[in-house]
Amino acid sequence: MELKDKIVAVTGGAAGIGGAISRVLARRGAKVVAVDIDADAGAALEAEFGGDVVFIRGDVGLQETADLAIATAVERFGGLTGVVNNAHASRQAPFLDITQDMWDLSFSTGFIATRNFMLAAHPHLKDAGGSIVNFGSGAALVGQPTQGSYAAAKEAIRGLSRVVANEWARDDIRVNIVCPMAMTAGVEAWSKSAPELYESSLKKVPLGRFGDPETDVAPIVAFLISDDSKYMTGQTLMADGGANKLY
């Protein structure tokens, strides 16, 4: 799949699934602006790809980070054709115990960041065959206990994505959602701290394993960023080994 003419901002793009997305997009010929709070991972990414990947250190919850990321894509690469809103930080707790700080963390890094990056990108994506990929979660679809602040933000992202897909279709901008399931450092740590929960999650995956960020999830994002998916918008794609189905 050809991404030679694509210029893409990837949030949380230095590590985890976002790091895999930055790498796969760059290997396929795209120019990438990776935005993350992890400066070490960002520096390693830049060193790996030379000038084709630019790293910006910043909190995606802040408007200034979205503005800087989009401006950097335009200045360094001459424009912007796509945004991947992948970053999302949250804490788990039963609904009765969710603090205001927990709500704020999940909504600022998930929903508000996604909203800000879409708005900042719009003038550049307009009439350029733009593609936005936002991130949902199977945990939100099924209402997994202790995920209140996370699930609420994820479904807010999906709801807004469908509205924006309808509104911006006339601007030739597509908006789709990916719900992944992948083995990242965070998931690996969780599998060790809660082995029974991990085993029971694994049993619900028909393909029998957690996905690999680079080979199972990032290629689906690359497809959505590419022109191969130019007749798809407003859709949710499950990159989760069949664990959850949308009917």
Ligand SMILES: NC(=O)c1ccc[n+]([C@@H]2O[C@H](COP(=O)([O-])OP(=O)(O)OC[C@H]3O[C@@H](n4cnc5c(N)ncnc54)[C@H](O)[C@@H]3O)[C@@H](O)[C@H]2O)c1
């Ligand atoms: N891993 C899974 O199985 C899974 C399942 C369902 C949904 N998701 C979703 O996929 C996406 C990526 O998940 P992941 O497992 O790679 O997450 P992760 O926590 O491992 O990585 C997220 C990246 O975002 C960065 N980040 C965190 N807070 C940030 C902030 N405020 N500003 C900028 N960058 C920030 C981190 O430094 C990291 O590089 C998220 O939206 C997550 O909710 C993941």
